[in-house]
Amino acid sequence: MSLLPDPAELTAVADRIAGHAAAARERAIRLEHAVAATEWRGFAAGAFFAEAQMATSALRSAAARLDTAADALRRHAERVGALIAHVVRLGQDGLELLGDTFRHPDEVLPDAARLAGDAVDLVGDGASAVRGAVGDVVGVVGVVRDLGLW
C-alpha cells in the first residue's frame, strides 16, 4: 500500500456510496407504490400506513445522508489531490535548485524564488484546506448532535 493516497480511488468510492443512496431511494419508491396499491381500511390499517411511512421516509433520510457522505469524500479527494500535486512540485523544484547550485550557480536565485512560490502555494492550499475543514467541522458538529453524542 502506498503512503500517498489515490484521489481517483477516493472519488470512485464516493460514486459507489452515491449509488447506494440512489438504490435506497428506489426501494422507498417501490415500497410506497406497493403500500398505495392496498385498499385496507380501519384502525390497524392506519397504524400500518403510519409505520410504513416512517420506514420509507427513513430510507429517504438515509439516502440523503449517504449523498452528504459521498460529497464530503469528494471534497476530501479534491483537497488530497491538490496537496499531493503541490508536494510533488515542491520536491521537483527542490531537486532542481540543488542541481543548479552546483551546475549553474547563476540560476540559483530564480530557482529559489520558484521554490519559495511553491511553498507559498502549499501554505495557501493548507490554509484553504483549513477553511474548508472549518465548514466540515460545523457540519460534523451538526451530525454529532443528530447522533445524540453531544
Add this chain to the structure above:
Amino acid sequence: MTALAGRFGDVARETLGSATGLSGYLLDPGLLVSSWLDPIGYAAFETELLAALGGWRGLCWAGLACGGLDGELRFAATTYAEVDRLETAAHDVVLGSLLAFPAAVEGGLVLARTGDPVRAAEAVLAADPELADLVITALGVPSTLQALAHEVGDGHGVAVDTGTDDVGAAGRPPRQLTDLLADLAQRNADDRHGMIDVRILTLPDGTRRAIVDITGTRSWTPLPTADVTSLTTDGRALVGEQTAYEQGVLAAMHRAGVRPADDVLLVGHSEGGLVAVNAARDAVANGTFNVTHVVTAGAPLGLIAGSLPSSVQLLALENERDVVPHLDGKENPDRVNVTTATTEHGDGTVTGDHTITGAYLPIAADVQASSNRSIRDFLTGADGFFRASSVETRTFQISRRY
C-alpha cells in the same frame, strides 16, 4: 398481506446488505491513508457515513424498520387466517347443531310413519346433507374408496363410435344451461353403460366449439369389470387420478374430430363430473385440447376442483339435498375459476335428489335465472357455446380393457 410482507422483507435484506457493505469503508485502509493529508476532511466524511449507516433514521434503522413490518404483516396474516378458520369451525358447529336437531326429528317422524329405517335415514340426510360430510369423513369413505379402487386394476379406456344422434336435445344447438343438462339427461337415459357424446358446434361466423357430455356411475361393482362407470373409476377420480374412463373420453374427442384450437366445454353428471374435471386438467396440461369450461351436476369435487388450471372455468351445480356431492367430505375450494351453485330440488329420496331430470334440470333453470355475479360471469364467458347455428352430435360408448 403476505405478498406485501415479502416486499418489506426484500427491502430489509437489501438495505441491511447495503449497510454492511458500506460499513467496510469506515475502516478502509485506502481511505485511512488519506487522513494524514486532510485529517479534518477525512473525519468529516467518516462522521457523515457513520450517521448515514448507524444514526437515527439511517440505513440500518430503515432496514430494521422494514424487517419489523415484514414480521408484523406476516403475523397479522397468520392471525387473520387462524381467526377465519376458527370462525368457520364455530359457525359449522353452531349451524350444524341447529340443523341436525330438526333433521333428527324429521327422520324420527318418517320412521314412526313408515317403519322403514332406510326411508328415515334418507329423510335425515335430505333435511341436513351436511351431516353426510361428517359421517362420510368419520367413516373414512374417500380414503376407503381410493384404497379399494387401487386394489382393482383400471386397465385402459376404449371408445367405440356408436353413430350420430340428431334426436331431441342432441339435434339442436344449446341456447342455455338447461339445454346442456337436457342433452346430458338424454345420454344418461341410454340403457348402455358408459355412453358419452361429442358435439361439434358451428357458429354463424364459421368458428367451432365442442361440447362433451359424460354420464355417471351405472355399475356398483367394486370388482374388475369392462364397465368403465364402476366404483373403480369413482375411487380413483375422486382423488384426481387419471382413469380409463377419462382416457376413453379423450380418445372419443380425437375420433370425433375435436381440434386442439377448438374451445371445449365438458359436461358431467356425478362420476361423469369427476371425469370431466380430471380430463379438463390433463387435456390443458398436455395441450391436447383447449378445454375452457366445465359444468358438473351432483359431483363431489372438493378434492380435485382446486387442481384445475386458472384458464378453465368450472360451474358446479349441487343440490342442497343431494348426498353425492358430499362423498368427498370436503367443500369445493374457494377459487376465482370455481363457481359452486347450490339450490334445492328433488323428491327427498337419496336417488331422487341426485337425478338429472328430477333435481339438476330444475337447478340449472334456477342458475340460468340467477343474477349472482359469479354465475353471470361464467355464463357470459361460455356464451360462445350457446350461439351455434348448427350441431353434429356423435355418440360413443366407453369401456375398459385389461
